[in-house]
Amino acid sequence: MVDRYLVYSHENGWRRQRDKGVFFALFLNFGVLFISMIVLSFHKEVITITLIACVIICCINFFFINELNAKTMAAFISTIFTLSILILFIFVIEEKAKAMIRGLGGRRR
Numbered sequence: 001m002v003d004r005y006l007v008y009s010h011e012n013g014w015r016r017q018r019d020k021g022v023f024f025a026l027f028l029n030f031g032v033l034f035i036s037m038i039v040l041s042f043h044k045e046v047i048t049i050t051l052i053a054c055v056i057i058c059c060i061n062f063f064f065i066n067e068l069n070a071k072t073m074a075a076f077i078s079t080i081f082t083l084s085i086l087i088l089f090i091f092v093i094e095e096k097a098k099a100m101i102r103g104l105g106g107r108r109r
Contacts, residue, residue, distance in 0.1 A: 025064050032056050047087065054083055
């Protein structure tokens with residue numbers, strides 16, 4: 001009976017410590033988002049800033065919360081690979097659509 005209590009209290013303490021880390025990581029993610037919005041207000045490249053913010057948020061979520069091991073490294077590499085494909089797709093679509101986008105026309109009477 002006593003052994004079960006000690007194991008439960010030890011697990012419960014570990015969960016509380018992990019919850020504190022997850023909560024702190026949430027604030028770090030909001031900080032990265034806030035800083036990226038401030039940088040975007042200076043009319044910098046949107047896709048570049050977004051990609052950098054995504055990589056930083058991925059690092060916080062994968063390595064700060066789950067620590068460094070083989071699974072988190074594989075998840076991080078696959079996330080970066082997916083982001084790279086997405087960015088490439090966005091650039092291709094943007095180049096092909098440049099000729100078709102004309103914007104809003106002038107006011108007609």
